[in-house]
Amino acid sequence: MNVCNAMKHNVISATPEMTVLEAARLIVRHKVGALPVVGDDKQLVGLLTIGNILDIFIPNYFDQMENMQFVHDFGALEDFLPKDVPEIGSKTLQTLMRPPISVSEDESILRAATRMIRHEMVDLPVINNAGQLAGLVSHVDIGTRFLQKWMEARGGTLE
Amino acid sequence: MTAPQIIASIIFLVTLAVILSELVHRTTAALLGAIAMLLAGTFMHFYTQGEAIHAIDFNTLGLLLGMMILVQLMEETGFFQYLAILTGKRSGGNPWLLLVILGTTTTVLSMALDNVTTIILIAPVTILIADILGINPIPLLLAEALLSDTGGVATLIGDPPNVIIGSAANFSFMDFVTHLAPIVVVAWLLALIILRYLFRKELAQKPKDIEALMRLNEKEALKDPVTTRKLLIVLGGVILLFFFHSQLHLQPATIALGGAAVAMFWTKAKVEKILNRLEWGVLLFFLALFALVGGLEASGTLSLLASGIGDLARENLLVASLALLWVAAIVSAVVDNIPFTIAMVPLIQNLGAMGVNASPLWWALALGAGFGGNGTPLGSTANVVTVSLSEKTRAPITMKIWLKNGLPVMLVTCLVATLMFVLFFEWMQMP
Numbered sequence: 001m002n003v004c005n006a007m008k009h010n011v012i013s014a015t016p017e018m019t020v021l022e023a024a025r026l027i028v029r030h031k032v033g034a035l036p037v038v039g040d041d042k043q044l045v046g047l048l049t050i051g052n053i054l055d056i057f058i059p060n061y062f063d064q065m066e067n068m069q070f071v072h073d074f075g076a077l078e079d080f081l082p083k084d085v086p087e088i089g090s091k092t093l094q095t096l097m098r099p100p101i102s103v104s105e106d107e108s109i110l111r112a113a114t115r116m117i118r119h120e121m122v123d124l125p126v127i128n129n130a131g132q133l134a135g136l137v138s139h140v141d142i143g144t145r146f147l148q149k150w151m152e153a154r155g156g157t158l159e
Numbered sequence: 160m161t162a163p164q165i166i167a168s169i170i171f172l173v174t175l176a177v178i179l180s181e182l183v184h185r186t187t188a189a190l191l192g193a194i195a196m197l198l199a200g201t202f203m204h205f206y207t208q209g210e211a212i213h214a215i216d217f218n219t220l221g222l223l224l225g226m227m228i229l230v231q232l233m234e235e236t237g238f239f240q241y242l243a244i245l246t247g248k249r250s251g252g253n254p255w256l257l258l259v260i261l262g263t264t265t266t267v268l269s270m271a272l273d274n275v276t277t278i279i280l281i282a283p284v285t286i287l288i289a290d291i292l293g294i295n296p297i298p299l300l301l302a303e304a305l306l307s308d309t310g311g312v313a314t315l316i317g318d319p320p321n322v323i324i325g326s327a328a329n330f331s332f333m334d335f336v337t338h339l340a341p342i343v344v345v346a347w348l349l350a351l352i353i354l355r356y357l358f359r360k361e362l363a364q365k366p367k368d369i370e371a372l373m374r375l376n377e378k379e380a381l382k383d384p385v386t387t388r389k390l391l392i393v394l395g396g397v398i399l400l401f402f403f404h405s406q407l408h409l410q411p412a413t414i415a416l417g418g419a420a421v422a423m424f425w426t427k428a429k430v431e432k433i434l435n436r437l438e439w440g441v442l443l444f445f446l447a448l449f450a451l452v453g454g455l456e457a458s459g460t461l462s463l464l465a466s467g468i469g470d471l472a473r474e475n476l477l478v479a480s481l482a483l484l485w486v487a488a489i490v491s492a493v494v495d496n497i498p499f500t501i502a503m504v505p506l507i508q509n510l511g512a513m514g515v516n517a518s519p520l521w522w523a524l525a526l527g528a529g530f531g532g533n534g535t536p537l538g539s540t541a542n543v544v545t546v547s548l549s550e551k552t553r554a555p556i557t558m559k560i561w562l563k564n565g566l567p568v569m570l571v572t573c574l575v576a577t578l579m580f581v582l583f584f585e586w587m588q589m590p
Contacts, residue, residue, distance in 0.1 A: 045428075059551040061283035067237060068287075070244060070379035075371025078291025 003112050004105035006145045007126045007135035013038045014093055016045055021089035024053055034123035034136070037097050042132040044125050046097030053096075056088050102127045106117045109142050116142075160462065163205035167458035171193050171502075174451060179494050186440040187446035196454035206457040214453020215446050218326040218412045223445065225415025226316060227437050229394055230276045232422050237380045239268070239280035246376035249287050252369035254294050255355065261285055262302040262351065266310035269541075270317045271398055274307055282548045289376075290553070293367030297554050298358035301561070302351075304545045305533050305568050308349050312529030313343035315401065315411060318539075319445075320500040320528040322411075327504040328521040331405035338522055338587065342579045346530065346572040353571055357564050386426045393422040401491040409541075448501045451452040456505040465509035467583040468585075472515045477584055480523040481577055487527025488573050492534030501526050519580075524584045526576040534569035536561045 008084050014035040023035055027050055028057050037046035062068075102125040103112040116139055126135040160168075174192025178185045193211070200206020232240070241280030246264045250257035261281070269277040282300055289296030315325045315332045325335065355362070366372075380478060397418035404411055423430055455461055472479040480516035483503075490499045503524055511517035536546045536558060542565075551557040580587060 056551075057288065061286045061548045061552065064279065064283040064548065065240075067240070067288070067380060067382065070240070070376045071287070071291070072376060073291070073368075073371040073374040075291035075368030077290040077295075 006141045007137040009135050018093050019071045020091050027086040043152050044100045046100050046132045049095045063077045162292030163203050163458040164460045167455050171455045183309050186444045193447040193450040196451050200454050206454040211450045213475040215449040219322050221412030222415045225419045228273050228419035231523050237382040238387045240284050240380040241377045243281050243284040244375050257303045261342045262306040265307040269307035270314045271313045274541040287381040291371045295361045295554050309347050309553045313340040323500050324350045324525050332401040350568045389425050428438050450517040452501050463507045469513045480519040484523040484527040488531030491528045492538050494529040530572040
């Protein structure tokens with residue numbers, strides 16, 4: 001099965017000139033985990049994930065602590081916002097986005113799956129032969145396709 | 160100067176410059192330098208491969224390795240976080256008390272264990288506690304870094320220069336306690352008073368959420384109480400043996416590696432995993448530096464240098480010692496103090512061979528290299544770690560903030576050391 005049969009076709013995307021704050025607004029409004037960044041003529045130029053933006057807010061020392069189960073009440077940390085958020089919010093996506101790791105719409109979903117595992121991604125942009133953004137495929141999209149095949153092989157329906 | 164001396168000096172200085180420039184990883188740079196020294200020595204007949212092996216101080220390496228393994232085993236249990244939370248809660252959320260308590264905890268730990276590891280494990284919990292309380296973490300972090308760095312000077316295993324000096328001068332664990340600990344106690348208390356004064360505004364902050372601090376559950380930080388208890392018993396035994404190692408005719412390295420072996424056996428440690436996490440780069444860096452400086456020594460450069468200052472040192476040992484203390488302090492404030500200490504070892508040994516009483520020079524080197532590290536964020540690896548952990552928090556530690564607090568602490572501790580060195584100079588002349 002090819003990626004184009006599993007992917008979402010209507011994708012919310014951003015442009016490199018957009019600010020981080022505008023991108024964050026898009027993510028919140030549409031409740032998406034990733035925003036493909038497209039340049040002129042819908043060319044895919046990057047990917048911004050919700051994690052990239054959260055990384056700005058989450059201090060380094062959190063990464064150092066493997067175990068934080070002993071914290072039951074985060075106290076003053078609950079309404080924590082770094083002081084320099086306005087400055088970061090006005091930065092453009094160009095400064096923050098990751099290089100576009102993508103898959104072609106005519107490649108198999110297995111190939112998409114291996115690429116996601118290798119780059120530790122949950123959402124993978126899909127491009128057409130011209131390098132334009134064609135869709136977005138998530139690990140849920142791919143996983144459910146496999147389960148569907150399994151159901152079909154049992155000769156029944158999803159019920 | 161002879162041709163080998165010139166070549167050896169050039170190789171040494173170039174290697175040092177590359178290490179300090181940080182263009183290449185320091186371990187790679189030191190290893191390349193050591194190999195260059197060895198090749199030059201072999202072809203110019205001033206340094207053999209056998210001599211290079213002899214130049215490597217396996218006592219230092221063994222002690223560092225043994226303690227690294229013990230710390231790594233301890234790290235896995237979550238004991239450091241447990242201790243930081245347990246003691247931090249005793250402050251009742253009072254910022255000044257929190258500074259004293261966490262500063263003391265870090266100091267005590269780093270007197271027995273590696274400074275860097277202690278900071279890596281305690282600092283994140285410290286920032287978390289400050290964030291939960293809604294107070295500025297900077298005074299707490301700087302207190303931990305500066306106080307633990309100061310306290311580490313008191314013991315043979317408290318900081319790496321002491322390990323090197325102890326092995327080279329054949330000073331016992333007790334020698335360090337009797338010569339350096341009294342100075343360190345006074346310097347440490349003064350450092351605490353300075354921090355109290357410099358941070359008077361931050362420490363007057365009202366914590367926003369004391370109850371949240373009290374709701375931290377330290378027991379949940381402790382992953383494995385049984386293993387922790389076993390490791391504490393082994394560590395206690397190791398430290399106890401350190402106190403008597405010279406009477407027992409045991410080298411500190413033997414005790415540390417013995418402790419590591421017993422601990423790995425008793426706790427059924429996942430040995431591969433533990434060993435993978437050790438800082439082999441640090442050990443290799445030491446090893447290469449020893450081999451590098453060994454070449455410099457074999458070429459006769461260091462004895463040439465020693466004879467140059469030998470007369471001064473013999474006639475005015477006090478001035479020579481104090482000069483060494485301050486040079487060591489200034490060097491350690493701006494660059495890594497390990498290469499400096501390792502290069503000073505054969506120089507002081509040469510002076511000793513010329514009839515100069517080397518004991519005060521060794522102590523001066525230990526005090527200077529230790530206290531000097533407080534001056535700037537670059538003074539020690541623990542400082543660098545502290546600064547990087549504070550990044551992206553509400554209050555990152557900048558160069559300016561560090562200098563404003565670290566320099567006064569460095570100056571006062573070095574002044575205390577100078578003063579007490581003069582007062583107890585006779586005692587310093589006894590090994």
